[in-house]
Amino acid sequence: MNCLDALSQQRLPYGQFEIIVVDDAKDEATAETVAEFIRTTGIETRYLAQPQRLGMAAARNRGWKAARGRIIAFTEDDCLPQPDWLSNALAVFKRGAQVISGQVRVPVKDRTTNHERVTFADSISFVTTNCFILRSILQRVGGFEEQFDIAWREDSDLQFKLLQLGVPITKCPDVRIIHPIQQSSWWTSLKEERKQSYDALLYKRHPELFRQRIPMYRSQIVRYYASVCSVLIGLMALMMGNVFVAGLSFALWFMLALTLIMGRVAAEGADPKHLTYAVATALAKPFLSVYWRLHGAVKYKVLYW
The missing domain is CATH 3.90.550.10 (Spore Coat Polysaccharide Biosynthesis Protein SpsA; Chain A)
Known part of the structure; x- marks a missing residue:
């Protein structure tokens, strides 16, 4: 109204x-x-x-x-x-x-x-x-x-x-x-990770203009993929009984997660409420972001990561 x-x-x-x-x-x-x-x-x-x-x-x-x-x-x-x-x-x-x-x-x-x-x-x-x-x-x-x-x-x-x-x-x-x-709400940013799928559609329709005008945040995306891959490799290593590789993989994931958490805390504040939200979103976001990026790449048949 x-x-x-x-x-x-x-x-x-x-x-x-x-x-x-x-x-x-x-x-x-x-x-x-x-x-x-x-x-x-x-x-x-x-x-x-x-x-x-x-x-x-x-x-x-x-x-x-x-x-x-x-x-x-x-x-x-x-x-x-x-x-x-x-x-x-x-x-x-x-x-x-x-x-x-x-x-x-x-x-x-x-x-x-x-x-x-x-x-x-x-x-x-x-x-x-x-x-x-x-x-x-x-x-x-x-x-x-x-x-x-x-x-x-x-x-x-x-x-x-x-x-x-x-x-x-x-x-x-x-x-x-x-x-x-x-x-x-604090989880809104997590829900909106699905937008990454539509970035893939825009990239497919206008690849040159997308590269020129849409922020790519490459370093952040690399960290997201590294976080997801380190967890997957760690789980696979555990299943195969290779504790050493699993330990290295989870240590890498922990360092990446800590970096993301510190970044969120710097942006949102360090009080207990925001600290809890920062930890939750920093841990979940890499997995959601990678999922929706790959979802868009498959759905729209475009090489977009």
């Missing part, structure tokens, strides 16, 4: 824009919220419920295809477009823009988790959380790639398609939204 309230405060006259809400969860409460918004504001708003959960890319495709306007604006339900969001963007399009990437401001708390800092860093790049595109351009690139069925890398895929077509992306700091950081 906060996003809809922010849209109701736009300085652009109501008759010059429409709002389309695509509900990927098909939630009755969302439908009621939209109906109440229409009753109280009178702003033209359409509610579209997805027949099943298909992901952000599919929801955005349905939204822009249903829209009647020449210019399509994208944001998300937890974002707050500023009052001059639409009017400032429209002025840039009148000067010839085809795609606009606006500014995403993320209020940072005094104390943030490592996961929240990563979220903040991601918001600096091209994201469709705050993006305007001509309908004709979306038609040329085929919209969003719906194989990205979670909210990850679908915006990078669109950006790369635009770059390959030579479509200029205009950066507009005056086209602003506020994207509050959502409070996350």
Whole structure:
């Protein structure tokens, strides 16, 4: 509702824009919220419920295809477009823009988790959380790639398609939204390791641009693989009765794990609560990361590690 309230405060006259809400969860409460918004504001708003959960890319495709306007604006339900969001963007399009990437401001708390800092860093790049595109351009690139069925890398895929077509992306700091950081649990970063699988898909579709623009964190990934391999070798050595090799393997794993734990503690803090979380995530993350990377490589048939 906060996003809809922010849209109701736009300085652009109501008759010059429409709002389309695509509900990927098909939630009755969302439908009621939209109906109440229409009753109280009178702003033209359409509610579209997805027949099943298909992901952000599919929801955005349905939204822009249903829209009647020449210019399509994208944001998300937890974002707050500023009052001059639409009017400032429209002025840039009148000067010839085809795609606009606006500014995403993320209020940072005094104390943030490592996961929240990563979220903040991601918001600096091209994201469709705050993006305007001509309908004709979306038609040329085929919209969003719906194989990205979670909210990850679908915006990078669109950006790369635009770059390959030579479509200029205009950066507009005056086209602003506020994207509050959502409070996350300590295990959220573990759950989100599945995103590594979609990195493999993006790499397969745009290998050169991926290497140029997506951080690879090679040294960290090497440590992850080394951790997993040392545990597997240690277990195999134990099964074969080779205690010496097993001892060396587990000693290597312990040193790697200790390095990861110290890094997490430095990022999250050394109080007992954060120390427990740091140990748990540092021990589990290498195995989850390697699993999802290999899962993506197999699923999308690409040499990606």
